[in-house]
Amino acid sequence: MHGEPVTYPRPKVEAKVKASTAGAYLGLLAVLAPLQAVQANLDLIAFLPDWLETLAIPLVPGLVTYVAGYVARHEPRPDLPASQR
Numbered sequence: 001m002h003g004e005p006v007t008y009p010r011p012k013v014e015a016k017v018k019a020s021t022a023g024a025y026l027g028l029l030a031v032l033a034p035l036q037a038v039q040a041n042l043d044l045i046a047f048l049p050d051w052l053e054t055l056a057i058p059l060v061p062g063l064v065t066y067v068a069g070y071v072a073r074h075e076p077r078p079d080l081p082a083s084q085r
Contacts, residue, residue, distance in 0.1 A: 016072040023068030027061035 048056060077084075 012075070014072075014075045016069050016074060019072035020065045020069035024061045024065040027064030030064075031057055031060050
């Protein structure tokens with residue numbers, strides 16, 4: 001068996017993955033853009049201590065990612081056995 005290596009078609013990226021990726025990016029952008037614009041003049045979550053603020057801000061993109069992945073339509077996988085679809 002010294003022939004050509006066996007190649008398999010690349011798996012298609014599901015809409016869920018694309019939506020989650022776009023959601024994470026847009027969510028983080030939505031948080032960072034206003035912070036950049038008002039950096040010296042306004043603290044958006046001033047009622048929180050600085051250490052908690054650092055932990056709270058990244059939760060927004062995670063939440064957006066979760067919702068986008070949950071809502072996106074699942075693509076059928078005919079290449080899988082019926083029990084795994």
